[in-house]
Amino acid sequence: MTFVCERCGHRDYRSSFSFSQQGVFTASGGSDSSSPEQLRANLDQVKTTILRQKAYLDELEETRRRLESELAQIVYPALTLPPEIVSRIFVECLPGHGRVRPSPDAPPLSLAQICRHWREIAISSCELWASVDMDGFFSDGTGHEKELLQMWFARAKGRPLSVTIRSPNHGVPPSIMSLVSSVCERLHSLELDLSHEDFLLLEQHSVTFPRLRRLVIFHRHGPSDYDPLHIFQNAPALSELGLEAHSGLISDLYPMLTSIDLGSTTFNTVLDVLHQYPRLLQLTAHITDGLLPRNVAVSTAHHLESLILHNSSLRSFTLPDLCRLELHNDGFLTLLPFLVRSSCTLEHLRLPLYGDETELVDGFQAVPSLKSLSIDVPYGVDLALFVQVLDTDPLLLPQLRTLAIFAPYKQFNYLAFIQLLQAQCDHPGHPARLVSVQLNLYGDDDEGHYKDDWLSSSVIFEFNKLVEQGMTLQATYNDDEEVWPDGSMDPCETFPSSRKLLEIESFDISLFI
Secondary structure (H helix, E strand, O other): OOOOOOOOOEOOOOOOEEEEOOOOOEOOOOOOOOHHHHHHHHHHHHHHHHHHHHHHHHHHHHHHHHHHHHHHOOHHHHHHHHHHHEEEHHHOOOOOOOOOOOOOOOOOOHHOOOOHHHHHHHHHHHHHHHOOOOOOOOOOOOOHHHHHHHHHHHHHHOEEEEEEEEEOOOOHHHHHHHHHOOOOHHEEEEEEEEEHHHHHHHHHHOOOOOOOOOEEEEEOOOOOOOOOHHHOOOOOOOOOEEEEEEOOOOOOOOOOOOEEEEEEEEEEHHHHHEEEEEEOOOOEEEEOOOOOOOOOOOOEOOOOEEEEOOOOOOOEEEEEOOEEEOOOOOHHHHHHHHHHOOOOOOOOEEEEEEOOHHHHHHHOOOOOOOOOOEEOOOOOOHHHHHHHHHHHHHOOOOOOOOOEEEEEOOOOOHHHHHHHHHHOOOOOOOOOOOOEEEEEEHHHHHHHOOOHOOOHHHHHHHHHHHHOOOOEEEEEEOOEEEOOOOOOOOOOOOOOOOOOOOOOOOOOOOHHO
């Protein structure tokens, strides 16, 4: 007799017979019988039950084959793409800043965990493994750091490598420094934020860097007379150089140099570098010897396209090809004479909000080609002044698309800021409108500021309304300590990082194999 479950539909072919504890087949509700006739009857019923169970299993097997056949006919579009297209999509998933962190929660390792087909594509896509940022890498504690990096570099095959190393408190393991030295001929970009001891480990290896194009050096807690740049004397193709502080540059050391960040340096050093490197297109410097005397001669750099100056003045420069300018001390009073003297076309500008309404209007009228603008709001200055200037003439900056505001958290005028952004959305006839806005607030929690309330619910409501209208809007507190809207930032986005580096508790080596 067949029983069918009302809930799951399972069919039970078991008869009313069962085995007793002694293993004797008995009829339920009947007495034990050992007569030949009864035994034959029991045996027949057992054979019948076996046949029914076999029929049931055959039916299940047929159902399984049918379901598998139907699943095999389903086409998943993502799995039909050519491997070359999938590989290109994977590469586009890498962070835009170019520093790839070996984490199971981020590409490329996360992509290699989806399915076997995608894993094969990810492992064979050498471009995915050509960059590595060892943020938190040395907190692994499993002892597999060198082995994992060797696999990482091996998957990159012959591609130029981009490597970022940030020294933890206990230093970089010597085996890692040795491994980096072994691939020095493949290095395209190298960022080092190391202790003095780590640089000494790297110095022990006689290395050359024939393909190195970008080098950034931060020397932590070492003697002031030690210059780690001498380790990289054999880097003839170097074109981008970043230093924590000025080192003894040699005029013919890097003939291909086009970009340099001198860090803390003197103004005379800046002038020397402009003369030593005629190919220079980008220059960043933090002047340590104060503002310049008024009788300094004007220096002309015909090819310089980007200039970022801290604690210095534009009075001594003529830069006819300049298109990006960042000033952290001077306002429009020195900008206007510079623009008249240089006749340059600025597209990107950052400067403090100094001056009255007339000076700001005259300054913005002198840069009609501006596409991005960054404003530093000093203590005691209200952002409403900037808003008032733009409200006076909506066509003042016709090409402006990107705006960044840097301001102290305690005195920031949210009302004026929201008014400014709403005005950009409410002028459909404006030749251009803001597309991307970045608000950067900073403060000192010791003064009674608390990051938990840096954005009120009403401000967030207004921000969301602007985002719904198509504006890209992001707000940060103390660099990247707090971020709206997603509340987090990639710890590898900046170098060196001002925040605590992300610690990865453990690596699963199976992700690499």
